[in-house]
Amino acid sequence: MQHRLRIVRMSLAAAILLASLGCHRAELSKPLIVILVPSRDNPFFKAEADAAAARATALGYRVRVDAHDDDAYRQDNLIDAAIASNAAAIILDNAGADSSIAAVRRATKYKIPCFLIDREIDAQGIARAQIIADNNQGARIVAAEFASALGPEGGNYAELLGRESDTNARVRTEGFHAVLDNNPKLVRVSAQSANWSQSEAFEKTETILQSHQGIRGIIAGNDTMALGAVAAVKSSGHTGIIITGFDGSPDAIAAIQAGEMRATTLQPAVVIARMAVDEADAFLKTGSTGKPERQVIPCDLVTRENAADYSNFEKVR
Amino acid sequence: MSSTATLPRSQAANRPALRAALLLLRGRAFFVLIILLALFSAMAPSFLTANNLAILTKHVSISAILAIGMTFVVLTGGIDLSVGSLAGLSGMVIGATLTQGVGFAGSRHFPPVLVGMLIAIAVCLAVGLINGWLVTKAGVAPFIATLGTLYIARGAALLISDGKTFPNLAGQASRGNTGFPLLGQAFFLGLPAPVWIMLVLFALAAFVAAKTPLGRQVYAVGGNERAARLVGIRVSRVILFTYVASAFCASLVGLIIASQLEAAHPATGDSFELNAIAAVVLGGTSLMGGRGSIGGSLIGACVIGVLSDGLVMLGVSEFWQMVIKGSVIIFAVAVDQLQVKLQARILPLISQNRSEVTA
Numbered sequence: 001m002q003h004r005l006r007i008v009r010m011s012l013a014a015a016i017l018l019a020s021l022g023c024h025r026a027e028l029s030k031p032l033i034v035i036l037v038p039s040r041d042n043p044f045f046k047a048e049a050d051a052a053a054a055r056a057t058a059l060g061y062r063v064r065v066d067a068h069d070d071d072a073y074r075q076d077n078l079i080d081a082a083i084a085s086n087a088a089a090i091i092l093d094n095a096g097a098d099s100s101i102a103a104v105r106r107a108t109k110y111k112i113p114c115f116l117i118d119r120e121i122d123a124q125g126i127a128r129a130q131i132i133a134d135n136n137q138g139a140r141i142v143a144a145e146f147a148s149a150l151g152p153e154g155g156n157y158a159e160l161l162g163r164e165s166d167t168n169a170r171v172r173t174e175g176f177h178a179v180l181d182n183n184p185k186l187v188r189v190s191a192q193s194a195n196w197s198q199s200e201a202f203e204k205t206e207t208i209l210q211s212h213q214g215i216r217g218i219i220a221g222n223d224t225m226a227l228g229a230v231a232a233v234k235s236s237g238h239t240g241i242i243i244t245g246f247d248g249s250p251d252a253i254a255a256i257q258a259g260e261m262r263a264t265t266l267q268p269a270v271v272i273a274r275m276a277v278d279e280a281d282a283f284l285k286t287g288s289t290g291k292p293e294r295q296v297i298p299c300d301l302v303t304r305e306n307a308a309d310y311s312n313f314e315k316v317r
Numbered sequence: 318m319s320s321t322a323t324l325p326r327s328q329a330a331n332r333p334a335l336r337a338a339l340l341l342l343r344g345r346a347f348f349v350l351i352i353l354l355a356l357f358s359a360m361a362p363s364f365l366t367a368n369n370l371a372i373l374t375k376h377v378s379i380s381a382i383l384a385i386g387m388t389f390v391v392l393t394g395g396i397d398l399s400v401g402s403l404a405g406l407s408g409m410v411i412g413a414t415l416t417q418g419v420g421f422a423g424s425r426h427f428p429p430v431l432v433g434m435l436i437a438i439a440v441c442l443a444v445g446l447i448n449g450w451l452v453t454k455a456g457v458a459p460f461i462a463t464l465g466t467l468y469i470a471r472g473a474a475l476l477i478s479d480g481k482t483f484p485n486l487a488g489q490a491s492r493g494n495t496g497f498p499l500l501g502q503a504f505f506l507g508l509p510a511p512v513w514i515m516l517v518l519f520a521l522a523a524f525v526a527a528k529t530p531l532g533r534q535v536y537a538v539g540g541n542e543r544a545a546r547l548v549g550i551r552v553s554r555v556i557l558f559t560y561v562a563s564a565f566c567a568s569l570v571g572l573i574i575a576s577q578l579e580a581a582h583p584a585t586g587d588s589f590e591l592n593a594i595a596a597v598v599l600g601g602t603s604l605m606g607g608r609g610s611i612g613g614s615l616i617g618a619c620v621i622g623v624l625s626d627g628l629v630m631l632g633v634s635e636f637w638q639m640v641i642k643g644s645v646i647i648f649a650v651a652v653d654q655l656q657v658k659l660q661a662r663i664l665p666l667i668s669q670n671r672s673e674v675t676a
Contacts, residue, residue, distance in 0.1 A: 028362060040635055064632040072482075072582050073574050077376055081629045084369035085361070098484030099580035102498075122484065164480070 030062040031088035033280060036078055038093055040067045043249055044269055045093065047313040048118065052091050052273035059281050061088070072099035079103040083110045089280040091273070092127075093118045097167060101126065113283055115276040118269060119168075124293060129279050131272045131295045135168050138265035138299030139175020142244050145263040145301055146219050147180055149242045154185025155216035157242075158208045160201050160229060161193040162221035169193075172221050172246060180219075189215065194225045201228025209236050217242035223252035223264055230260045248302055248313055256307045266300040270314040335663050342656040346599050346616045346649070350623060357627035364630055371509055377622035378515035379570055383593035384600070384614040385515075385522045386566030389559040391597050392526075393539045394606025395452060395459035397560060400567040400593055402470035403441045404586030407571025409474040410437035412483030412581025415494055427492035434500075438568040444470055445564025449557035463560075467590070474583040483581040501576030511573045515615075518566065523611040535559060539606025595642075596621050599649045601656075620645070 033056045037045040045067070053063045064085070068075035075095040082090050083106070090107055092114055094100035101123045104114045113128040120130050150157070159176065162169030180186050190208045194201035201220065205228060209215060218233070218241060220226035226245030233241050245252045248266025255261040275297075279289040302310055309317040341348065358365040383400050390397045414433035418425040428436070444466055451462035488495035503510040526532040534555045537545040546552050570589070575581040600617030602609025624645060628638045 064629075065634075066629060067635050071584065071587065072578050072580065073585055076578055077626070078629060080372045080376065081626055084366070084372050084626075085363050085630050096482055096580070096582060098482045099578050099582045101484070102577065102579040 027062055030060060031284070032082075032085055033061045033063055033089050033091060033277065034078075034082040034085070034087045035063060035065045035091045036075060036082075036093065037065070037067055038070050038095065040065070043251075044247060044267070044313060048093060048269040048273045051270040051314075052117075052277050055274045055277040056091075056280075059277065061281075068095045070095050072096050072103075075100060076103045079107050083107060083112060087112050088284055090114045091276050091280065092116050094121055097122045113280065115280050117272050117276045118267075120294070127293065128283055129276060129289055129291060129295065130293055131275055131279075131297065133267040133269070133272065134296045134298050135171040135267075136175040136178075138246065138267065139172040140179050141299065141301040142246060142263055142265040143176040143179035143219065145303060146176075146217060146242060146244045147183060147186060149262050150186065150217050152183075152185070154183055154187070156187050156189045156212065156214055157217035157219060158190040158192070158205070158212065158215055159188055160204065160218065160220040160225040161191060162225070163195045164193055166196075169196075169221055176219055194220075194228065196222050196224055198224045198228040198231075201225035202232045205229040205232035206236065209233070209238060215241060217244075219243075220245050223247040223249040226261055226264065227251055227255060230255055234260070248300070248310060250312055253302060253307050253310055256302060256304055259304065263301060263303045266302050266310055266313065266315070268297050268299065268313070268315075270312070272297055335659075339656075339659060339663055342652060342659065343601070345652055345656075346601060346613060346620055349599075349645070349649075350616055350620050353620065353623045353627060357623065357630065361627065361630040364627060367507075369630075371504075371507070371512075373622060373626050374512045375509040376626055377619050378509075378511040379573065380589070380592045380596050380621055381515050381615050381618035382511075382518055382566050382570050382573075383563075383589060384596035384618045385518050385611055386563035387590075387593045387597050388522070388600075388602055388609060388611050388614045389526070389535055390459070390563050391539075391594075391602050391604060392535050392606055392609055393556050393559050394542070394604075395556065395559065396463065396594065396604070397448065397563045398460065398463040398590050399444065399448060399466040399470055400563060400570075401586040401589035401591075402467045402474065403444055403564055403567035404571035404574065404589055405474040405583055406444070406470045406477075407437040407441050407568040408575035408581040408585050409477045409483065409571075409583055410440050411497070411572055411575055412486060413477050415486050415488055415497060416483050418492075427494050430488065430494050430497045433494070433497075434572055437572060438565065441564045441568030441571070442561055445561040446557070448564065449560035452560065453553035453556050471583075474585075478581075478583060480583060482583075484579075486575060486579045486581065498576050498579050501573045501578075511577075514569060514573065518569075519611060519615055522562075526611050531555065531558065536607055539608075541607070592621055593618075595646045598646065598653070601653060603653070603657075617649075 035049055035052045037049045039045050040049065049065050053065055056063045066078050068078055072095045090112055094116060097120060100121050104121060104126050107114050108126050116127045116130040118132060120132055161173055189212045192204045194204050205218065209232065218229045220229055223245035226243050229243050242262045244262050245264040248264050252261060252264045256264065279291060283289045300315060309315055363369055387397055387400065411433050414428055414436055418427040448463055448466055451457040452459050486497050488497055501511055505513055534550045537550055538552050538555050542552060571586060574585055596617035597614045598604065599620050600613030602613060624642060625638065628641065
């Protein structure tokens with residue numbers, strides 16, 4: 001009896017395996033698009049990867065999404081795997097402007113076109129497209145909102161900077177100051193790097209509020225740090241401090257709707273991801289994307305007035 | 318042999334089956350490798366192509382080279398957690414010598430690639446010596462000593478460039494330091510250069526471990542350090558050798574990766590030590606020391622490499638990849654314990670069987 005049961009169980013398992021292999025084969029006949037992003041548990045990169053995957057699937061491609069964890073060597077291996085799988089195209093949010101060049105060049109050598117999103121590499125003419133958000137313009141619009149919220153009388157403010165080695169941290173702070181430094185009454189009394197991190201921003205803001213009286217605003221290089229500042233301001237009992245972020249994350253938009261944050265800049269990650277897939281599709285079908293390699297997409301300002309129009313890194317209304 | 322005399326008859330009759338079980342257990346990493354290869358070939362059609370196998374062996378070579386050095390350390394009952402950081406440090410040193418040059422007598426010199434590589438290796442060997450000194454002379458437990466150097470080496474790698482990447486390691490003809498990318502990217506007789514480096518290291522290490530007095534002393538120290546000391550083995554010197562060997566392998570890995578990427582990033586090699594330890598353990602080397610082989614570690618590295626590349630090609634999500642990898646490692650160590658127990662029971666039976674035949 002036991003023996004018979006075992007045979008039944010084993011043949012059932014074999015049947016399931018064979019059936020799944022069958023489905024697998026049909027799926028395998030479609031061309032493959034490999035999507036590589038820095039991480040799959042960060043909402044920004046998840047939204048980007050999901051949008052690219054959904055568009056590619058809709059266009060009739062087989063899709064594989066992987067994360068390189070900002071590790072250039074892991075990215076190198078994943079590009080190798082894409083080459084070995086005869087991928088038709090690679091959509092890449094890369095692991096470093098310098099350390100990704102060799103990998104992109106190798107994929108191109110194997111006739112796999114690469115479409116870069118969100119971050120650039122320090123080389124032209126290798127990738128088919130480099131589509132990035134305009135961080136400088138995004139920084140300017142949010143800084144203008146920050147300045148107008150503080151009013152013509154200005155006042156003291158603090159700045160939370162991103163990781164110092166990151167190009168975007170530099171571009172954003174330059175954009176902020178191109179606007180804020182025009183008003184001599186706006187005085188930056190403290191500037192600290194919180195390394196894009198919420199907990200670090202929380203601690204830094206607590207210290208800043210302790211050591212500087214009368215701070216009227218905090219401008220942060222990304223939303224995670226802005227939310228850290230929001231928590232610190234709340235726990236310190238201060239009110240009326242203007243806080244702005246950058247990225248347009250769902251958490252930040254919720255904070256804007258709750259009146260805890262003044263504004264943020266939405267990076268059009270979802271739009272960029274879809275554009276990259278569309279251009280890959282056009283390139284595979286016609287041999288050309290019809291666009292220049294470097295494409296800079298403007299960011300949107302999100303305030304309480306239009307916060308409801310945005311969801312998951314995308315304008316939905 | 319008195320215990321075997323009183324064994325029940327049924328167990329004695331099962332000897333061939335027991336022997337087969339032992340064979341399966343001993344070669345388990347190898348069988349797992351065959352099964353994985355068959356499975357992935359069936360499910361991903363491009364898996365078993367020459368192109369992919371070249372890529373696969375190239376990926377395997379990284380953890381295999383680390384595992385070869387790590388095996389010596391583990392055979393003495395130690396552990397080397399610093400290898401990942403050392404790989405990162407080695408890459409940063411070659412990056413600095415190629416792009417920044419070496420300040421010497423008030424002016425900048427750009428040493429030839431080979432000299433730069435020797436400097437990188439020398440820096441890592443120095444850290445290996447420190448590891449060995451800490452373990453043997455300062456009496457710091459291997460786990461703690463190498464945990465400390467893990468942080469120190471990573472910090473040093475970050476300090477060299479202030480956290481930045483050294484780009485463009487192809488070198489410049491005017492400086493006479495071109496050619497570095499060949500180390501990681503060249504092909505020789507159809508195989509990538511890192512695979513050849515791995516094969517040469519493997520042959521060398523397997524020879525040292527099995528055929529030289531030094532190799533046998535490594536086993537002796539790991540098997541019973543006190544006994545080894547009493548028979549006159551210079552235990553400190555043997556242990557020192559293992560950490561230096563491990564650091565040497567780590568420095569090679571750092572150079573290969575920097576060469577492949579044509580860029581040196583200070584975070585390179587993060588958590589590589591865990592892959593290397595996993596490969597060593599999968600290959601049947603006991604973390605208690607004294608038991609294991611270089612060949613086993615090579616197969617262990619193949620299992621890890623095939624598993625991670627195959628899962629990527631099948632499109633298994635990254636989160637599941639972690640779960641599966643962890644399960645395979647735990648399974649392997651659990652089976653390892655089973656083997657130890659079974660071996661203790663079967664070996665007397667088998668040896669008695671042999672003596673019956675000869676008698």
